[in-house]
Amino acid sequence: MSTVESSSQSSNASSGLGGALVDWVADWGRVAIESLVDVGRFTLFILETLKWLVTRIPKSETIWPAFYQVGVLSLPVVALTGTFIGMVLAVHSYGQFEAMHLETRLGAVINKSLVSELGPVLAATMLAGRVGSAMAAELGTMRVTEQIDALACMGANPIYYLVVPRLLACLLLIPVLTIMADFMGVFGGHTFSVYVFQIDFHHYWSNSADYVMNFDIFSGLAKSLFFGATIALVACYQGFYCGAGAEGVGRAATASFVYSFVIILVLDLVMNVQLEALYKTLWPDQARLL
Amino acid sequence: MTVDDQEPTSRDDEGELRSDEERSTSTKARDEGRGRHASDPTPLIELRNVTVRFGKQTVLRDISFSIPAGQTLAVIGESGCGKSVLMKTMIGLIPPTTGQVLFDGRDVSTFSEKELARQRIRFGYVFQNAALFDSMTVGQNVAFPLRQHADLSPAQIEEVVSARLAEVGIPRQAIVKRPAELSGGMRKRVGLARALVLNPEVVLYDEPTTGLDPIMSDVINELMLRTRHRYTVTSIIVTHDMGTARKVPDRVIMLYPTSRLDANEPQIIFDGKPDQLESVRDRRVRQFVAGEAGPRLLELQNELS
Numbered sequence: 001m002s003t004v005e006s007s008s009q010s011s012n013a014s015s016g017l018g019g020a021l022v023d024w025v026a027d028w029g030r031v032a033i034e035s036l037v038d039v040g041r042f043t044l045f046i047l048e049t050l051k052w053l054v055t056r057i058p059k060s061e062t063i064w065p066a067f068y069q070v071g072v073l074s075l076p077v078v079a080l081t082g083t084f085i086g087m088v089l090a091v092h093s094y095g096q097f098e099a100m101h102l103e104t105r106l107g108a109v110i111n112k113s114l115v116s117e118l119g120p121v122l123a124a125t126m127l128a129g130r131v132g133s134a135m136a137a138e139l140g141t142m143r144v145t146e147q148i149d150a151l152a153c154m155g156a157n158p159i160y161y162l163v164v165p166r167l168l169a170c171l172l173l174i175p176v177l178t179i180m181a182d183f184m185g186v187f188g189g190h191t192f193s194v195y196v197f198q199i200d201f202h203h204y205w206s207n208s209a210d211y212v213m214n215f216d217i218f219s220g221l222a223k224s225l226f227f228g229a230t231i232a233l234v235a236c237y238q239g240f241y242c243g244a245g246a247e248g249v250g251r252a253a254t255a256s257f258v259y260s261f262v263i264i265l266v267l268d269l270v271m272n273v274q275l276e277a278l279y280k281t282l283w284p285d286q287a288r289l290l
Numbered sequence: 291m292t293v294d295d296q297e298p299t300s301r302d303d304e305g306e307l308r309s310d311e312e313r314s315t316s317t318k319a320r321d322e323g324r325g326r327h328a329s330d331p332t333p334l335i336e337l338r339n340v341t342v343r344f345g346k347q348t349v350l351r352d353i354s355f356s357i358p359a360g361q362t363l364a365v366i367g368e369s370g371c372g373k374s375v376l377m378k379t380m381i382g383l384i385p386p387t388t389g390q391v392l393f394d395g396r397d398v399s400t401f402s403e404k405e406l407a408r409q410r411i412r413f414g415y416v417f418q419n420a421a422l423f424d425s426m427t428v429g430q431n432v433a434f435p436l437r438q439h440a441d442l443s444p445a446q447i448e449e450v451v452s453a454r455l456a457e458v459g460i461p462r463q464a465i466v467k468r469p470a471e472l473s474g475g476m477r478k479r480v481g482l483a484r485a486l487v488l489n490p491e492v493v494l495y496d497e498p499t500t501g502l503d504p505i506m507s508d509v510i511n512e513l514m515l516r517t518r519h520r521y522t523v524t525s526i527i528v529t530h531d532m533g534t535a536r537k538v539p540d541r542v543i544m545l546y547p548t549s550r551l552d553a554n555e556p557q558i559i560f561d562g563k564p565d566q567l568e569s570v571r572d573r574r575v576r577q578f579v580a581g582e583a584g585p586r587l588l589e590l591q592n593e594l595s
Contacts, residue, residue, distance in 0.1 A: 065425070141424075149383055150421035154435045154484075155407040 045159075045237050049167060052160040058168065062161060066169040070131050074177055081126045082181030085118050086110060086188030094197050104203035108211035110189035115182045116216040121268055123181035124227035127174060128260035132235035135166055136256035139239025140249040148240070163240070167232040174228030175221050182220065219275045226271065227264050234260045332395055334359040334492065334524050335380055340389035342375055349375045351548045351557050352389070359491075362518055362525040364535045364564070367545035368578065372557075373528040374418070376545070377494050380526070381413055382406050411439055414485030414493040414523075418500060420477040422469035422484070428455070429465035432484045439488060454483040458513055475506035482513060486521070493517065495527040499534050507533060514538050532579060536564050544575055550589075 089110045097103045139162060142148050151158045193199045235256040242252035333356030342350040349372040357363050365373050378384040380391055382398045391398045393409060401409060422431045432451045436442055442450065455465065458479040469477055478498060485493060495514065499507035511534055518525055518538075529535055535542055544560035551557060560567070560575045567579050 145419060145424075146417045146421040147423055149378070150415065150417055150423075152383060152407075153381060153410055153413065153415040154438060155411045156434075156438050157403070157407065 041241065042233075042237055045240065046233055048159050049163050049233065049236075052157065052164045053167060056160065058160065058165040062165040063168065066165040067173060069134070070127075070166070070169040071173040071177065074127060074130055074173075075180065077126060077130055078123050078177045078181050079184045081122055082114075082119060082184030083188035085122055085181070086114060086185035086190070087192045089113060089118070089185075090189045090192035090197070094193070103197065103199050105207050105211075106193050106197075106199055107190070107204035107208035110193070111186055111208045111212045112216055114185040114189065115212060115220045117220070117268075117272075119182040119185055120178050120220045120224040120227060121264065123178045124174065124224060124231065124264050125261060127170075127177065127228075128231050128235075128257050128264065131170065132231045132256045132260050133253040135232070135235035136239040136242070137249055137253040139236055140242035140252040143240060143242050144245060144249060158240075163232075163236040166236055167229065170228040170232035171225060172228075174231065175224040178221060178224035182217075215275075215279055219271075222275070223268060223271050226267050230263045230267060231260050234263065333357055333392075334394060335526075336390075336392040336395075337376075337380070338390040338392065340376075340379060340386045340391060342372070342379055342384060343387045348548045350379070350386075350545075351551070353545075353557060354389075355543060355558065355561065357524060357526065359524050360522060361541060362514075362527070362539045364527045364529055364539035364542045365545060366530055366532075366535050366542060366578065368530065368547065371545045371547040373530075373545060374496055377415075377496055377526060377528050381410060381415060381494060411435075411488055412491045414488070414490035416478070416481050416485045416493065416495045416498055418496045420469070420481035422477060422480060424469055427466050427468060428460065428472070428480050431469065431480060432487055435484065435488045450487065451483075454487050455480070457486075458483045459509070475502050475509070478502065478506075478510060479513070482510075482517075486517060489521060490523065492524045492526070495525065495529075497529055497531075498527065499529065499531045504533075507531060510534075511537050530578075532581065535567070539564055542567060544578065546574060 090106065093106055093109050094103060097106050097109070139148070142162070148158045148162070151161055190204065193204055194201050238252040238256040238259070242248045336356040337353050340350055340353045341348065353376065365376060367373050375384055379386055380393075380398075382391070382401070385399060398406070398409075422428075423434070426434070429448070429451050432454055433447050436447045436450060440447070452462065452465070455462075460476060460479055460483065464472065464476065469480070472480065482498075498510050498514065502510065514525065514527065514534075515538055517523060525539075527534060527539060540563070542560065542562060542564050543558055545557055546555075546559045548557060559572055560570060562570075567575065570576060570579075
């Protein structure tokens, strides 16, 4: 091989490597810029929604269908989820508590876990799938078929008309659905513990009363309020800014669930830390058991 | 009460009733807009050096023209040349990247959100696929702008809706149907009825005959002509249907895709009366008017390679 050929090949290899590096940096730069734009747009979307929420109550013709979709149609699935969470908790915990001869404490473990943590989180997860994806798909279809543009052309603000009723429905009804999930979970746990594992009814409930505190119920409901807002805002945002065609609508529905779920988990952690701090501030001498 | 003499009472963008003074101002502005075209040379809509870009793609480049009140303008051009974007820019749905859109002598970009919503009531927009609300019946769709902006009782709204639907040839029994149960032609006519229900000053038609059979296309053409004569509206029709472009407008503008223009070439390659389309020398216009592929297929293959 001649010297010239060899040096030319080496130069090509280095320019190829350099070019690939530049492309790689450019790709990451583009991703970073797009992510920043998306965060900014989502923030503006939230602010505009909150502005409309506090300045004007939506019309009944938009509120009732949203309440029906979020509340009534979600009842069966939330009730079923709650019941099974309670029963699964009973099955999982029973073996370990029996080994320590503490099976009468099962009620405390099941009920406390349900009302403060598992009820709100799992109900919100279920609702992010059922309600959030449906909202994203519905609004996404409206975007793709120009129905949102049509609303704007007729002098109706799309955020006031489409987003605010859905946010209100999620804010008000997801805590109510969480209470329903908690109740059904308590019922499921009780049924399995008392009737299948033959735990004494009296001890099961007296231990529950000793350990489950009002603050646990409050913290669960407080979290569900934020989870509800997250589901509505993420779903409506994804629908509002969905891509073109059927693929865009599908992506919006999927993204709605994934982002809602991730934000719910992060919020759960942050709120648990904050609520724990609040509890210690309010009742510094009382430790939270379990 | 007939439909023609019915002037819906306006509400603001939030659906609240406006004061009598505001209502009369809105009505007066609308009447002035209608009566002005005979004497006032001020254009109702004016575009000044409008450029619209989406990312790196330039859809509209340095577009300038004006539309006097009462004129019917057709914007023609091949798919993807920016016709629909142009129309959405006029109504403020897409803000121009640079340049100005003036409505009634005022820059649309300076309107507040509330003002923009109020000005949009002066427009009627007939969307390409009608954009009817799936969750509502035909009657509810046409009644929607009235419920938002007019101070009418439910009985009066029903009367106006029935009359408007009858004008576009929609039978009474279709009022309770959902948009999904209608044919394409019926959907377009319902969309037209909805766009006209507030007696707008300007009607924007986005490809009103696309996807329709020749008879139904001509029905829509006739409806557009009848609307223009009956309500004295300013109309802008985006179309690539040469039947519509020859029959309905007073003036035709042809846009050309920016991707196939040189840097200093204007995007508007024709601006004149419909009958001038037949005698124009520009090869690109002649080709479009005649509906001939010519060397276009070769160009498309070259673009791919």
